[in-house]
Amino acid sequence: QVQLVESGGDSVQAGGSLRLSCAASEYTVSNYCMGWFRQAPGKEREGIAAFYRGGSSTYYADSVKGRFTISQDNANYMLYLQMNSLKPEDSAMYYCAAEGGVACMVFTALKRSPRTDDFRYWGQGTQVTVSS
Numbered sequence: 001q002v003q004l005v006e007s008g009g010d011s012v013q014a015g016g017s018l019r020l021s022c023a024a025s026e027y028t029v030s031n032y033c034m035g036w037f038r039q040a041p042g043k044e045r046e047g048i049a050a051f052y053r054g055g056s057s058t059y060y061a062d063s064v065k066g067r068f069t070i071s072q073d074n075a076n077y078m079l080y081l082q083m084n085s086l087k088p089e090d091s092a093m094y095y096c097a098a099e100g101g102v103a104c105m106v107f108t109a110l111k112r113s114p115r116t117d118d119f120r121y122w123g124q125g126t127q128v129t130v131s132s
Contacts, residue, residue: 001025002025004121006021006124008020012131014088014131015086017083019080019081020094020126022036027100031100032098033103034079034098036070036097038090045116047115048064048068049070050107050114051072052107053105067083067084068083088131090128091130092128094125094126096123097119099121103119
């Protein structure tokens with residue numbers, strides 16, 4: 001069981017930056033997929049950035065590519081999401097997620113976009129609000 005706690009959400013103006021953090025309980029980094037999702041009111045939760053199993057390959061949704069960067073500190077079991085050039089449409093609850101089982105292996109083998117059912121472990125979320 002992996003426990004995840006996000007932090008760093010805030011209210012910012014458009015064009016600003018934020019860095020989200022996700023503190024994870026101990027896990028075998030090389031065996032896990034890690035991801036960031038977001039959910040705006042009335043919308044489905046969408047995967048926006050992820051590490052495939054092994055931690056060297058990444059996925060970014062088109063909506064955040066070039067503006068957001070996912071990174072991790074393996075020694076301290078931390079996952080980060082650096083968000084630059086924020087837009088009002090980035091406003092959402094942001095969640096980090098982890099998976100170390102078969103779903104992670106399949107997700108990695110297919111190199112596709114992350115889905116919510118690819119991940120078993122979720123944090124409680126942190127709110128990001130971007131004003132124009």
